[in-house]
Amino acid sequence: MILPLYSALVRPRLQSCVQLWSHQHKKDTDILEWVPRRAFRGLEHLSYEDRLRKLGLVSLQNRRLWGDLIVAFQYLKGPYRKDGDNLFSKACCDRTRSLGFKLKEGRFRLDIRKTFFTVRVVKQWNGLPREVVEAPSLETFKVKLNGALSNLT
Numbered sequence: 001m002i003l004p005l006y007s008a009l010v011r012p013r014l015q016s017c018v019q020l021w022s023h024q025h026k027k028d029t030d031i032l033e034w035v036p037r038r039a040f041r042g043l044e045h046l047s048y049e050d051r052l053r054k055l056g057l058v059s060l061q062n063r064r065l066w067g068d069l070i071v072a073f074q075y076l077k078g079p080y081r082k083d084g085d086n087l088f089s090k091a092c093c094d095r096t097r098s099l100g101f102k103l104k105e106g107r108f109r110l111d112i113r114k115t116f117f118t119v120r121v122v123k124q125w126n127g128l129p130r131e132v133v134e135a136p137s138l139e140t141f142k143v144k145l146n147g148a149l150s151n152l153t
Contacts, residue, residue: 003055006039011060032060065124066149072121073141076103087118091126101133102126 033048036057043051052059058066075084091102103122125133132148135141 002039003057006036007057010035010039011063029061036060062149066145068117068121069124069128069145070138070142071117072125073135073138076125077135077141078138088122101130 036052036059037048040051040055043054046054049059072088074080075087089104091104103125105119105122105126128145129148132141132144135144
């Protein structure tokens with residue numbers, strides 16, 4: 001009974017605006033992850049990761065990564081493509097084998113910029129396999145992204 005309640009009521013609150021507000025400190029991540037740790041108390045004999053795996057859930061940090069990549073896809077290849085041209089700069093296509101699907105990483109003097117969406121998503125996007133990045137639609141991208149992220153964890 002707790003799993004449907006958590007999925008419907010708690011997790012959406014924890015994930016709201018997570019693409020805009022990126023917690024950068026470990027203590028902030030621990031505070032947010034404390035809620036699902038506490039919600040699934042009946043499985044104390046398992047580690048937190050094993051509890052999530054047994055319940056078919058992923059950590060909030062992995063959900064944030066998944067959401068970041070979906071938003072990036074929408075800005076790069078989806079309905080917000082015109083706005084994405086102003087947000088991201090593509091790497092020169094003659095130096096990569098991905099035909100221009102790599103994004104250019106910026107260099108900044110201030111560390112605070114590293115948590116901005118347009119900066120933190122570049123490394124994850126460039127690390128995706130080619131078949132994921134070349135997905136023709138958002139639905140196909142989500143399916144392929146789930147497969148790629150499940151192989152990483």
